[in-house]
Amino acid sequence: MMKDHVRLMQAFFASGEIIGRKKLQKMIYIAKKLSFPFHEKYQFHFFGPYSEELTLRVEELCNMGFLTEQKEKKSGYIQYRYGMTEEGQAFLDAQQVSVMRNLESCLCDLNTQSSRFLELVSTVLYFEGLEREALVDKIHIVKSKQKYTAEEINEAFSYIEHLKTFS
């Protein structure tokens, strides 16, 4: 029943609290790229890979009362904070499915990173078919406003290698 919703609930269960919609988007995208079974369709948008399907599914889970969404005003922007409710936990328990241990470790690791860094990592993964030099050029084109340094880009490549140990 509602398998994609259940998978997302498992992701929230594994991650604990997730701060920021952008972070959530990138965490699920990266996990999907690592072959974890998420089926949300992603497209490239100005801020990197983005899934409208994921946005709507999370909204559904909030409306069902399975997730909480807290809106916080930051200087110049609004940030959202997500967590699982008791009803959500009961729903997940009723499904009798366990979270894959690797997925749990992977999501917890991703959740410790900044959304800026995950935006870079997900962009690198989005263009993974390109040669490294062309990929770096592409990052500078599509992410010109973020002004990622060579050091950050190298760190993203290393981090992806680290993430592959989870998949």
Next chain:
Amino acid sequence: MTYSTEKLYEEKVFKDPVHRYIHVRDRVIWDLIGTREFQRLRRIRQLGTTYLTFHGAEHSRLNHSLGVYEIIRRIVDDVFAGRPEWDQNERLLSLCAALLHDLGHGPFSHSFEKVFDLDHEAFTQAIILGETEVNKVLTRVSDDFPQKVADVIAKTYENKQVISLISSQIDADRMDYLQRDAYFTGVSYGHFDMERILRVMRPLDDQVVIKHSGMHAVEDYIMSRYQMYWQVYFHPVTRSAEVILTKILHRAKELSEQAYFFAYEPYHFLSMFKGNVTLQDYLKLDESVIMYYFQMWEDEKDPILRDLCRRFMNRNLYKYVEFDPSKEYKKLQELEKLFKKAGLDPEYYLVVDSSSDLPYDFYRPGEEEERVPIHLLLPSGELRELSRQSDIVDAISGKRRTDHKLYYPKDFILDNSSKRAVKKQIREILGIE
């Protein structure tokens, strides 16, 4: 004169019910329209299964692609030309990307993509960059031109103004399909003053913004979009047809994995079943091919595949009840057990369909760097997000946008010739007794 600037001796026009005329003067555009990959779009309906609800909705992806091209042509030739913020060298690229933006769509693509893990956007890229007639035409412009067109469609092109024209929250794609879908479904929503919107669009930095004076026209566009989603795109009968279509594909795939012997070999599906679809396999698919198989499968031995195909072909669709997963998920688990007792596989005959399963979206203000919102250009030169300026848009943006329905075959449940007691229990839980 180079190929990229070559004009036809006489302008060609296509009669169009939405834009009245579609004007083609560029040789490149004319040649692209003539390619086999573009002509294939004639055989793919724009609205998939919606024709089973609104019988007029038989229009094709080719109609829509020409419409998007025409809107972009008007913008770049009549509105943006000569403006210092717009680079007129991007004209041909914008026109080609508009014309080809949906090139990779397959038959009933939403269901196909879900079941066979395909991505029409990846196929759009493959058609533009691969060994195709489209690629040959684009390469005549310049060696790097196919890649530029592919980048615009993938939203990874350097000049974001070009991307915004074709794909943003107020873009040529949506402006065409809202009007076209309204026209062909026959509904009275979906209309807005596009001429006014085009006149107030302005290229600015890396986006396309709307002059503040055009806010009410944009409000109308957002309202149309909202109405069309609820009245046409989310229509429960269309969703029922989509549910059955998806289940047919699932069943055929499952049977293939079980080495089931199809009475008529599903030649066109084999690579999809095996997960190794080539571009050439993909291009052979269109809705006439798919409907042919569905018709053949109406006589298959497998009772589930046969039943689902008969339902789809003869519009004997599933009925639905409203479903609240937060309160009723235990009820659903109970129903699954009862369906099994009644001899109905719940995997195929009891389906929850959620709004997030549908490929349409509402306007989002783009908080926390989601999608880029619609920006109004105030007389002071300041930019303001639309919902902060418009009470109407603000009211719609805050509305609940989610919905779940539970689909089931009512005729089977009402049939008391077998499993009478179990079916009575099912009817009671569904609230149809």
